[in-house]
Amino acid sequence: MMRWRLTGRYLFSILLIVLFVVCINGVMLIGLLVWQSHTTAPLSSQPVESFAREFKQYVQIDEGRPTISSVGKAVLQQKHAWIQVLNEQGEEQYTYRAPKTLPTSYSPVEVVQMYKYKEVDADTTVFMDSVNHNGQAYSYFIGVVDRNINRYVLSYNTAQLGKSLNNIFLLFLIIDSLIAVLIGYVFSQRLTKPVHKIIDDIKKLANKDYNVVSQSKGVYREVTHNVQDLSTQLKRAEVERKKLDRLKEEWIANISHDMKTPLASIQGFAEMMKDKDYDFSIEEMREYAEIIEKKSLYIKEVIDDLNLTTRLKNKQMSLNKKNVNLVSLVRNLVIDLLNDPKHQQRSISFDCKGEAVFLQVDELLLRRALSNLIFNAVVHNDPDTKVTVALEETSIYIEDNGKGMSREELDHIFSRYYRGTNTGESHKGSGLGMAIAKDIIEAHQGTITINSILGEGTTIRIELSTH
Template sequence: MKWRLTGRFLLSVVLIVSLVVFFNILLIVGVFIVQSASGGAAFHGEETSAEAVTKRFQEQIVTSNQQVMITEKGKEELIKNKAWIQVLDADGKVIYGYRTPEGVKEKYTPLDIVQMYKYNEIDHYTTVYISEKKVNNEYYSYFMGFENPYIQRKVLSYDIRDLVKLFNVGSILILVIDGLIALFIGYLFSKRLTQPLILLIDGIKRLANKDYQMNFAPKGIYKDVFYNINYLSDELIANERERKKLDTMKEEWVGNISHDIKTPLASIQGYAEMMKDAEYQFSLEEMREYAEIIERKSLYLKEVIEDLNLSTRLKNNKLTLNKKRINIVTLLRNIVIDTLNDASYANRNIEFQFSDDIIKLDVDELLVRRAISNLIYNAIVHNDEAVVIKVSVEKSQPTVIRVEDTGKGIKKEDLERIFDRYYRGTNTGELHKGSGLGMAIAHDIILAHGGEIHVNSRIGEGTKIEIVLDSLV
């Protein structure tokens, strides 16, 4: 774009200079035309003008036997120029003539000679010039009349001071007109340059005031800028829409997690108040039962708080990984066993498969355990008890860990947001309580290890989650 701006600027400068030069040329031509109309010989060369022909014609005047005449060449030249000639002696008497028209005088006084030269004394189509010829120490004057209506001769008298004054005034006038032309062209260019800038400034102000609804026509020298403004507007609209959706999700998440926290807190508070009240006499067995409930609720709250803390640290990249080389097969087997040993999930059908007994990976064992456990837990709480959950690991480069189920599947609109924070799917079961950050935590843990996580799902067919991690042989 900067080259287009520079090119337009240079073009405007060249245009201004060209117009000024063109105007000056027209002015000079006009002056010559006026001079031609006034003087009659402005555009004739020195050799071809009527006055030059008259002066040069003395070469064609000769004497023979004391008589003045013209040569044959001179006669041809007179015929060619449609001219006539009269030769006068010192007393003004015509002693020779050729092609002389009727009505001209045969003798001229000095006043007649002046009148003949200064004014059109013959007719309006003939212009007369005068010159002289010296022959044998005698001077002869001669008139040459040119029958040409386009030849005009005016006698010009002037005062040099008037010419200087005229020149000064003319110079100032030319400078003023040239300046006006330059200002006019500059105005047109600046108008074309500033109008789009005004639109751009207005658009930027609207963006600053969070008015993103704009669509400029990308044209002219600023078309790239208009295109980028439109693109920025679309992006800001999308971001604003996304922000509002995220704010809604946060509000729903805060409401859900507040409810999930209040429930165990209410149980803890209720049992603690009962145990504290002196009116109640509890047996040792009842006290242990209430203490177990309080412990279970407290552990649940602890897990929620840990999820919040871990999610925040992962999001802000403030979590230091404690990596060490482990056998990922052993870790996955222990996760499956621990899940089945939980009384809540003892009746679930969870399978474990592996391609090799030993597959070494350099990972943070606690974080990977948390990620895989979250994925298995997600498959459990979103499906009924008859669903088969399969956990597998395949040795390759890189290593692939899969968590698959044959359950309900995930809707497309949910699938696109499954790893978003604060997001809980629309088909969450009764068992799904807690922070709602499990899938987001799993996703961030895998990314923190430099791996990738992908989800494929179809409604009614189940869900498959693949984790890709680099292997260490």
């Protein structure tokens, strides 16, 4: 859309320039004609020539002698003119108001000279025409006494005329070019000024200066709107990136601290066990070995989480789907959790109306995701918290009436490296559990949503895709 508007603006500019130049040429041509008329002919003689040609209607032939009617005499008086009528031999036959200095007969050459070149006086211009009567031709001179009337005989040199026309054409071409350049410059400024502003804004964005304020009401309105929208998105992304960097730094610090403790225990017990100065019993050796095993499993869990979240994030995890009964899968997860001595006293219930809901899923990954979610609902709440796991067709609900979460925790609950405020010393995980659960569910084309009210509890809904 913007492309057509921009093309239309350019076409309109070109059309406007052409029309303006044509108008200027017309004005210059009219001005040239007016100037020429004022410098070569103060008053056009054409109307007077028409008067001289049409005057024959007032010429009458009575018994072979020409006269003029009374109306013709009145017209001559009104025009301040006189008349001299000649026969075919150039002899005077009749005059009215003619000067007495006029010849009474003319040779053919004198007739031509009288019409074209000879002036009776400085104020008189002579015009000539003829009238026929019964095969007899009479010529007449009409002299108009008016210094504002002139008649000129045009003579010109072809080469000089061509040169003059070339000069006029060159003058028009120069003027038209200057006008076109001037108008083109003005329009180009109007069209390119917003472009320069857009380029400057893009340079700012490239230099990570996202404080761009672009407003345009012209043809570039859509572009400036998109630049402004991009600036807002980049600014928001920069804020999120800084938050993620901060969370990542905090996570690295926390996970490093958490891993130092088991490593210190492993190293300490290993050094004690190899020291010849210590004499341990079999029971003590087994106790120390059990501690080393637990600490090693914890470190392995963290490393496995790191590996899994990286593969999920980079879409490198291929799903091994098969037909799985979700009812059995979720029920077994709840039973396994209750069989753990640490959680035997917890209130965890499973609710499902049917006995079989089959779906094509990766059982190991889905078990990992649901286990993370149920385990979090248990360990991040008080011992008397009631946790309910419900299954309705392809929807899985995990509800509790525990501590709930604040808006800030909800905004970051699926962020990698984020640890909620409810995490205590009893559960120092990798901080990747919720992110891993979300990635696994989305890898199954499913969705996960969390609603929580601080102090009232949390509800997690998982909707699995049937495709």
